[in-house]
Amino acid sequence: xxxxxxxxxxxxxxxxxxxxxxxxxxxxxxxxxxxxxxxxxxxxxxxxxxxxxxxxxxxxxxxxxxxxxxxxxxxxxxxxxxxxxxxxxxxxxxxxxxxxxxxxxxxxxxxxxxxxxxxxxxxxxxxxxxxxxxxxxxxxxxxxxxxxxxxxxxxxxxxxxxxxxxxxxxxxxxxxxxxxxxxxxxxxxxxxxxxxxxxxxxxxxxxxxxxxxxxxxx
Amino acid sequence: xxxxxxxxxxxxxxxxxxxxxxxxxxxxxxxxxxxxxxxxxxxxxxxxxxxxxxxxxxxxxxxxxxxxxxxxxxxxxxxxxxxxxxxxxxxxxxxxxxxxxxxxxxxxxxxxxxxxxxxxxxxxxxxxxxxxxxxxxxxxxxxxxxxxxxxxxxxxxxxxxxxxxxxxxxxxxxxxxxxxxxxxxxxxxxxxxxxxxxxxxxxxxxxxxxxxxxxxxx
Amino acid sequence: xxxxxxxxxxxxxxxxxxxxxxxxxxxxxxxxxxxxxxxxxxxxxxxxxxxxxxxxxxxxxxxxxxxxxxxxxxxxxxxxxxxxxxxxxxxxxxxxxxxxxxxxxxxxxxxxxxxxxxxxxxxxxxxxxxxxxxxxxxxxxxxxxxxxxxxxxxxxxxxxxxxxxxxxxxxxxxxxxxxxxxxxxxxxxxxxxxxxxxxxxxxxxxxxxxxxxxxxxxxxxxxxxxxxxxxxxxx
Amino acid sequence: xxxxxxxxxxxxxxxxxxxxxxxxxxxxxxxxxxxxxxxxxxxxxxxxxxxxxxxxxxxxxxxxxxxxxxxxxxxxxxxxxxxxxxxxxxxxxxxxxxxxxxxxxxxxxxxxxxxxxxxxxxxxxxxxxxxxxxxxxxxxxxxxxxxxxxxxxxxxxxxxxxxxxxxxxxxxxxxxxxxxxxxxxxxxxxxxxxxxxxxxxxxxxxxxxxxxxxxxxxxxxxxxxxxxxxxxxxx
Numbered sequence: 001x002x003x004x005x006x007x008x009x010x011x012x013x014x015x016x017x018x019x020x021x022x023x024x025x026x027x028x029x030x031x032x033x034x035x036x037x038x039x040x041x042x043x044x045x046x047x048x049x050x051x052x053x054x055x056x057x058x059x060x061x062x063x064x065x066x067x068x069x070x071x072x073x074x075x076x077x078x079x080x081x082x083x084x085x086x087x088x089x090x091x092x093x094x095x096x097x098x099x100x101x102x103x104x105x106x107x108x109x110x111x112x113x114x115x116x117x118x119x120x121x122x123x124x125x126x127x128x129x130x131x132x133x134x135x136x137x138x139x140x141x142x143x144x145x146x147x148x149x150x151x152x153x154x155x156x157x158x159x160x161x162x163x164x165x166x167x168x169x170x171x172x173x174x175x176x177x178x179x180x181x182x183x184x185x186x187x188x189x190x191x192x193x194x195x196x197x198x199x200x201x202x203x204x205x206x207x208x209x210x211x212x213x214x215x216x217x218x
Numbered sequence: 219x220x221x222x223x224x225x226x227x228x229x230x231x232x233x234x235x236x237x238x239x240x241x242x243x244x245x246x247x248x249x250x251x252x253x254x255x256x257x258x259x260x261x262x263x264x265x266x267x268x269x270x271x272x273x274x275x276x277x278x279x280x281x282x283x284x285x286x287x288x289x290x291x292x293x294x295x296x297x298x299x300x301x302x303x304x305x306x307x308x309x310x311x312x313x314x315x316x317x318x319x320x321x322x323x324x325x326x327x328x329x330x331x332x333x334x335x336x337x338x339x340x341x342x343x344x345x346x347x348x349x350x351x352x353x354x355x356x357x358x359x360x361x362x363x364x365x366x367x368x369x370x371x372x373x374x375x376x377x378x379x380x381x382x383x384x385x386x387x388x389x390x391x392x393x394x395x396x397x398x399x400x401x402x403x404x405x406x407x408x409x410x411x412x413x414x415x416x417x418x419x420x421x422x423x424x425x426x427x428x429x430x431x432x433x434x435x436x
Numbered sequence: 437x438x439x440x441x442x443x444x445x446x447x448x449x450x451x452x453x454x455x456x457x458x459x460x461x462x463x464x465x466x467x468x469x470x471x472x473x474x475x476x477x478x479x480x481x482x483x484x485x486x487x488x489x490x491x492x493x494x495x496x497x498x499x500x501x502x503x504x505x506x507x508x509x510x511x512x513x514x515x516x517x518x519x520x521x522x523x524x525x526x527x528x529x530x531x532x533x534x535x536x537x538x539x540x541x542x543x544x545x546x547x548x549x550x551x552x553x554x555x556x557x558x559x560x561x562x563x564x565x566x567x568x569x570x571x572x573x574x575x576x577x578x579x580x581x582x583x584x585x586x587x588x589x590x591x592x593x594x595x596x597x598x599x600x601x602x603x604x605x606x607x608x609x610x611x612x613x614x615x616x617x618x619x620x621x622x623x624x625x626x627x628x629x630x631x632x633x634x635x636x637x638x639x640x641x642x643x644x645x646x647x648x649x650x651x652x653x654x655x656x657x658x659x660x661x662x663x664x665x666x667x668x669x670x671x
Numbered sequence: 672x673x674x675x676x677x678x679x680x681x682x683x684x685x686x687x688x689x690x691x692x693x694x695x696x697x698x699x700x701x702x703x704x705x706x707x708x709x710x711x712x713x714x715x716x717x718x719x720x721x722x723x724x725x726x727x728x729x730x731x732x733x734x735x736x737x738x739x740x741x742x743x744x745x746x747x748x749x750x751x752x753x754x755x756x757x758x759x760x761x762x763x764x765x766x767x768x769x770x771x772x773x774x775x776x777x778x779x780x781x782x783x784x785x786x787x788x789x790x791x792x793x794x795x796x797x798x799x800x801x802x803x804x805x806x807x808x809x810x811x812x813x814x815x816x817x818x819x820x821x822x823x824x825x826x827x828x829x830x831x832x833x834x835x836x837x838x839x840x841x842x843x844x845x846x847x848x849x850x851x852x853x854x855x856x857x858x859x860x861x862x863x864x865x866x867x868x869x870x871x872x873x874x875x876x877x878x879x880x881x882x883x884x885x886x887x888x889x890x891x892x893x894x895x896x897x898x899x900x901x902x903x904x905x906x
Binding site for chain 4: 267280310343348
């Protein structure tokens, strides 16, 4: 059974560590916040200028001056701080964020990422994605294994315009988990399979070269 | 009669305009603050991170956390703000300060300035002087016309290591006032003489080429 | 001193607009945008503006209002979101668009205000963003050269301000406003509250008055783009 | 989370020092310097340090204490002021010295912390400072390329801080501290007062806790370099 959106988020949450400062992208990555273990302190950064993002507000707590990078209303925590966009991206670009979890359209076996632009379609812009993948220490991608038409999204080389070159460390799809040695030469490795997903199935749905290096799922 | 230190400061104060943000160097330039006309609002910037510098404190007001760029204890005003050194020099480099009044060892007829280093002597460092002359819109120099040994300080070309190239707009010495067209080709001009100082005297004590363009002192 | 405090956005804008001008406009999404000055720009009738703003407003609000009247010739943004009029003008070629990565945009504006002509960033290396720009290696890693940005006018929105132009922002409504305040030849700030000079703690001023030429009290709708709530569990 | 709050400067420094390390030390003159961590560095006996600091302390106080014990091999500063031991070591060739214009030093540190590898500034063009560096023209004006600075350790002094590492500075004691907090691989902050998490207004935090790895309450002499007063006129 392929993982559901919530299972994907749950699996991504296992990349968190106590004390981490983390930036979560829009979509499934946002759900990761629901699976932070209770005994772990993780501080969420929002690139529009906030550290220490709290949960969504109750209806009577809504504050138009307090939104996340997805423009959703949110809340602050006792530890929160606010700062400018320049300071926020200084934090991101300067390597101070430990982990970013993002979505993707395509990922290459060398860790290239495409997640902002489809030629011929109206382009909304890259927002902060290029800065995040260039600056954050570890980049984890969460995505469906294939496109809606069944085309593979894990490729030898991305066909879409890139967001970053050799920036992805880990790809979590609904079928399994892949590790990428973005700074070195080791081939991409399949390290986990979703329950009931076979190596043959994942091979059939993946264009990228990878070697199985399966470990026991925790 | 050559101008005294206080007369020099007074003359330099005539370069101030209402609403100006100004940075004053150490020495005679600091005295300029004493001659700001009462009907003029001038805001003093201190490059260690303050806008709106007040007067020196009374003995019981001294605060070690509140000093100027000369490391002297000072006071704040109701309009004051504090900021980091990076923000302070962003303000300076970005051209937001209207006027800086500084001392000098040598000035060339093209507006080059030397005021930080004498080879062979222990060098204390340039501090913020290079940033000020590069970034502030208008740079006024206040200095003795000649060195202690009588050597001219207004030269064809500076002999000492430079603080900045073509950065000086006006030079006020104890003998007169010189205007420099730092961005253009007009020769340096003598525009004022101290009372009782003759053109011949100033010619004898000046190496730099200049043309007299004397105007009535205000 | 010439008073920085003006009675309304129209008078604050008086004499500052000209066709083809470059305007920086603060805000992220609809959060912390200079609502009053955008309306005043619309009323001024100025045309052919290049607007530097992280986003482009929505249909009928924020910068969307200047798109409606076709006063904007070009946008420099990182994300233009859901804006049908924008999309129509862009696809028809009426509107030019330059995308910058959000952090690069923020840093370019900071650089412009800080007298930094250019800087090297890792963001965008090897992507479309780096095309036509110098790439250089520092300590074995590639960086791309980006340049500082300045504007003829910047319009920003703060929470509180005083007659000296000192500004304080509130929560995530700060965003692009502080850098933009430094990078306009002229900066006009609109605030929710004018406080007496001396009322703001000098350690806590986000934008020192030197950057602000004119200041005006505005009235604010503060429209919310994505109202997202959680439900209170039954007690 | 591993607690950032430590009982004293010695324990805060434990395990972080090594000979030949690069240390950034906050402060301007003797104002806002990390007095306690400088003493702890002295006690640690670490040698051959490169210290990046706007100034070099005075004889017997601040960084002067580390000069006395010859623990500093090199200083990167903008102005070294009146310090006889400094002068002696420098003139005898024991101590290396690199001068940076103050604004360039501040910007290099900010750049280091912000992932900016290099930047173009007008400061120093045509002077000794630009020798051996690239000069390039932007919009008809010359700029010199300066690079970002980072350190193995930065030690900073703030007024108040909390266990998350959030910091607030006071008056002109802010100076180089905020940028240095961002540019050390590890940053230790010493503060006058530890306040409960949540006591600092989130709009008014100068250094967000992400930059601070360890925090400690210190005790401060706050020596004054140039006590300058005016006289009260007789009433």
